[in-house]
Amino acid sequence: MKKIITKIIMFLFIVGIGMSGFSGSVHAEASTNEVSAQQSVNINKDRIYGNDRIETSLKISQSGWKNGSSTVVIAQGYGYADALCAGPLAKKYNAPIILSKQDGLSDETVSELKRLKASKAFVIGGKASLSDNVESELKNIGINDVERLEGATRYETSVKIAESLGNSVNSIVIASGNGYADSLSIAPIASKKGMPILLSQKDSLPDVVKNYIKKVNVNKSYVIGGTNSISDNITNSLSNVQRIGGSNRFETNLAVLQNFKSDFDFSNVYIAEGNGTSGNEFADALSGSALAAEKSAPVVLVYNTISTDTANFIKSNMSKDTVLTALGGTLVVPNTILNGIEDLFNGKTPDSGIGNPTAPTTPTNPITPTNPTSDQLHVSLVIDGYKGNIINETNLEASKGESVYDLLKSTLDSKGIKFVNKGTGGSTTGASVYISSIDGETEFDRPRGNGQTNQSGWKYSVDGTFPNHGCGVEYINNDNEKIHWIYVVGAWDETQFRDVDSITLNKTDLTLNANQTESLTATVSPSNATDKNVTWESSDKTVATVDSNGKVTAINSGTATITASSIDNTKGFRNYTPQSDSCKVTVKSNGNIPSSISVTGITLDKTGTVAVGGTLQLKALVQPDNATDKNVNWSSSDKTIAAVDGKGLVTGIKEGTATITAATEDENKTAACTITVKNSQTKDYTSSINNLINGISSIITSDNCDDWIALGLNKTGNQVPKDYLSKLQDRITSNTKGGVLDLGRPTEYERTTLAVLAAGGDPTNISGQNLIEKMCNSDMDSQGINAYVFGLIALDSKNFKVPDNAKWTRDALIKVILNNKTKDGGWSYAGDSADPDMTGMAISALAPYYSTNSDVKSAVDVAVNTLSKIQKDDGGFVSCGIENSESSAQVIIGLCANGIDPTTDSRFVRNGKNPMDSLLSFATSDNKGFGHTDTSLNGMSTEQGLEAVAAYNLFKSKGGSLYKF
Incomplete structure (x- = not known):
């Protein structure tokens, strides 16, 4: 529709021009002070433009470099930061500035570069400004001398360009790095005089700019723009400095023209857009600055209109032979501006300024990026x-x-x-x-x-x-x-999260005699890689072994390859290229090769306390890593108090202490620790839990309540804010288009279902939509285990009927959950071993089927034991590498759903501590919430903590389960 209206307007505009007798442009209205037609001078007017800014830059190149150019400057056409300072560089090499998209050169650009017969190209900015494709395409057309000038910031890029101008710099220009206009105003004269344009922050010169100024012999500094662009702090830090500026970009542009009037040749005057609504209207003026510098011409910045002062300045310095050239199409530089300057030259004084009186902005007060307004x-x-x-x-x-x-x-x-x-x-x-x-x-x-x-x-x-x-x-x-x-x-x-880019070993070849050792060093790049650990592997351990620190031990004559690999390689990263490096090890026999390598020592990883019926896993560390026989035997000094199996798993039998010993096969090396067994003691958490429930509910309002808090409030017997259901209805309505509801991710339907129930609504008919139907036909595979688990929870929350022909049924969800177990019998979002949060959630979902489905029963039993094994000695759990409240909360919810008391079951009591003790240790001091890793209030931790104490209360009172309505 918009395209049709636009065509109609253009048609009427063209017809109007023809009927009015105009020959292609609309003149500004003139007053009665006009001179006669016989006295008027027709000023030469021109326009260089293309269909877009990139094509306009090509047209400028064709206009100014008709005979070609050996050098070109390539700059980003849609982001001004890196390109602003390119003018003086272009002038030094008499080169055009050609604009490009970030990802590559257009076909038209390639054609123009071939026409120019360029042999060298400067690429301005980093790869985020102009990608590697740009360099490759330049070389593909025969421009093999490509030099990229880039810095980590726009300020450093301006210095890199300045350095490319050479050391014979006498004067410099300082302009704002937070706007393009001032740099473009000074670009033609800076280019002509060989002055680098250095970008600055408002109140301080960046260090990289300061260092450059110290290196060169600067006799004169020009600061462009008013104090809202560059403050006096900077002018005061420079020697022999002159500020050239006004209250906005257009006054600054005029000030530059006035200050350097004698340096300009007004035979040509270039007019370009200097402001706009998008903030990136720099392109035509940037490309044109190189052409203006070639002709020593000024660039005049306009925006729909040209100020009277600027127009009068141009009038006073132009002649009848001056060529007024607009850079860009009529939408950016209206014909009325060119015609208005001509009228002014001929003595006609416009009634209301020069330009388009219907422009969408106020011409006397343009928005100025170097002097920000409130907008x-x-x-x-x-x-x-x-x-x-x-x-x-x-x-x-x-x-x-x-x-x-x-x-x-x-x-x-x-x-x-x-x-x-x-x-x-x-x-x-x-x-x-x-x-x-x-x-x-x-x-x-x-x-x-x-x-x-x-x-x-x-x-x-x-x-x-x-x-x-x-x-x-x-x-x-x-x-x-x-x-x-x-x-x-x-x-x-x-x-x-930063990937490893490369691994380099300090040696590529290594020769050792049997029994000799030598350590290899692996250097991981970049230095800020998230995981710089490496794994070490020998291709033939009968020839040479390598330990976890890169220490190589020669065993027998022959060759082996020692490889250091990024840990990333083992984690199943998508979109990742494995990194490794290798060293060839040659072992020579010295006639004294041992038949075996003996154990030199053994240590245990802990001592501890275990509850009666509880378990504690011990680990034996055998040295050296390449010992021939690393097997150990485990024993207990008193099996009636603590028993230990062949893998070091200790089980508490009755109260007392026992010594657990690990010994090598030959009994020559042993290590022992003391295990204390205590009875589990029933603790009363009523007061602590009630204080938290009351504290959290006291701070919940209509404004800060969310779906999970609503569930927690409902299940602790508290009132969900009265208007929460209406907010849920509004959410459904606002996401329904053409009668079709789209909440996005499957878990949005699942969570919203529980929230609607908590608020007293019906998920099968809320604002005319059936959440259960949408959920059962959603793309749960896109979210994986989390969606499967809460899909099943939502279905069972009120025994909802599965819609006919639904993609996801109860049986399908149970099957996919069971098929997504980790190798150790738990569940994880994406890891290869059990995560306590996801395992707790999964057994919550499976709980209703424990007594009727043997596969579910077996899976839940294994998962509960897995949770016991990964529990910490203080009763808590670790997820994402850190002990936190949410992990304990989800374990509590899962255990309660399956009828297991998380505070007394011996499998979950460690040193007298259990998951509830861990959860409560994260409660805030005012009992109004929970922290994540400490006691600082955290929203998500408070949601899950409230649900956990609700689940525990329901379990203890036999009042149902958290997710059942």
Whole structure:
């Protein structure tokens, strides 16, 4: 519809021009002070433009370099930061500035480069600005001399460009790095005089700029822009400095023209757009600055209109032979501006300024990025993934109130970088917006192994702080905010997950005599890789062995290959290239080869306390690693108190102490520890639990209640806020389009089902939608075990009937849950061994089938024992590498669902401590919630903690289960 209306408007506009007798442009209205037509001079007017900014840069190249150019400067056409300072470089080599997209050169650009017959190209900015494809394509067309000028920031890039100009620099220009206009105003004259343009922050010179200034012999410094762009702090730090600026970008542009009037040749005047709504209208002026420098011409910045002062300045310095050239199409530089300057030259004074009087902005007060108004702010954006930097720090302009999501989307779109938003129903606003993938790096790509929950994915920080809500409801309200997206290790570990790029051994060949030892060293790159540990392996242990530290021991004559591999290799990473390096080891016989290697020592990993009926796993560490026989025998000094099996698992029999001994096969080496066995004591948690229930419920309001809190309130006998059901109804309505509900992920339907029940509603008919039907036909495979588990929980929450022909039935969910067990009998989000949280959730879902399904019974029994084995000595559990409250909470919920008392069952009592003791140790001092890893209030921890104490109370009172309504 919009396209049709646009065509109609263009048709009427063209017809109107023809009927009015105009020959292609609309002149500004003139007053009665016009001179006669016989006295008028027709000024030469020209326009260089293409269908877009990239094509316009090619047209400028064709106009200014008709005979070709041996050198070209390639700059990003959609992000000004790196490209701003390229003018003086282009002038030094008499080169055009050609703009490009981030990911490669267009066919038209390739044609123009061939026409120019260029043999050298400068690529401006890092790979986030212009990818490797750009360099490759340049070389493919015969431009083999390609030099990339890049820095870690825009400021360093400006220095790299300055350094490429050589050391004979007498004057420099300082301009704001947070806006493009001032740099473009000075670019033609800076280019002509060979002055580098150095970018700066408002209040302080970046260190890299300071260091450059110290190195060169600067006689004169020009600071461009007013104090809102570059403060007096900077001018005061420079010697022989002159500020050239005004109250906005257009006054600064005029000040530059006035200051360097004698250096300009006004035979040509170039006019370019200097402002706009998107904040990246720099392109035409940037490309044109190289052409202007070639002709010593000024670049005049406009936005729909040209100020009277600027127009009069041009009039006073131009002649009848001056050529006025617009850079870009009529939408960016209206014909009325060119015609208005001509009228002014001919003595006609416009009534209301020169330009388009219907322009959408107020011409006398343009929005100025170098002097932000309340509606326009400067921000910086950085994106770091697990393969490294995706976008270097990029300074952008944002509208006040713009969301972090909108800023991310516009930036990635401009660079052609793909991303995935998994917001509810594809929503781009609101709390459900979340980013699951950027540049092919997707959530859950990086499981950490060792049974740790996989919570890897994308998070963002604002000025170093990670908001606890989605990017769709984080708004930009302050100037100079830094937004940093990183691929993090886990939800609670907000450090960048960084892959190993390479491993290098200190030797490629090693020769040893039998019995000799030598250590190899593995260097892992980059230095900030998340896991720099390596595994060591020998291809032939009869020739040479290697221990976990890289120590090689020669055994017998022959050759073996010792390989160091990244731990990443063993964790099943998606989108990952394994890294390793090897050393060839040659062993020579010295005639004294031992037939076997004896054990030199043995140690046990702990002493401890175990409850009667409880268990404790001991481990024996045998030295050296390459001992011929590392088997050990276990024994107890008193089997009536503590028994031990052949694998070191101790079982408490009755109260007392016993000594557990591990001995080598020949009994020459032994190690022992003391085990204390105690009776489990029943503890009364009533008071602590009630205080927490009352404390948490006292702070819940309609504004801060969420779905899981609603469940906890309902199951502790507290009132869910009265309007919560209506909010759920609104949620359903707002995500229903054309009668079709789309909440996005399957777990959204599952969680919402429980929330609707907790609020007193009916999930089969809420706002006309059936959540059970949607859930049973959702793509649960996309979320895996979490979706399967809570799908089954939601189905059983009120014995809902499975819809006919549903994709997911109870039997299907039970089967897929059982098929997703880890090798040790538990469940995990993505790891290869049991995670306590996911295992607790899984046995909660399976609990209703324990007595009727033998496969379920067997799986739950094994899982309960697995939870016992991975429990810590203080009664708690570890997930994601850290002991936390949520793990204990989910274990409590799962055990209670299966009729197991988490506070007295001997399998879960360690040193007199149990999962409830662990959970309560994370309670806040005011009893109004729980912390995650300490006692600092945490929302998610409070939700799960409240559910856990609710489950325990229901279990003790035989009042039902947490998820049953």
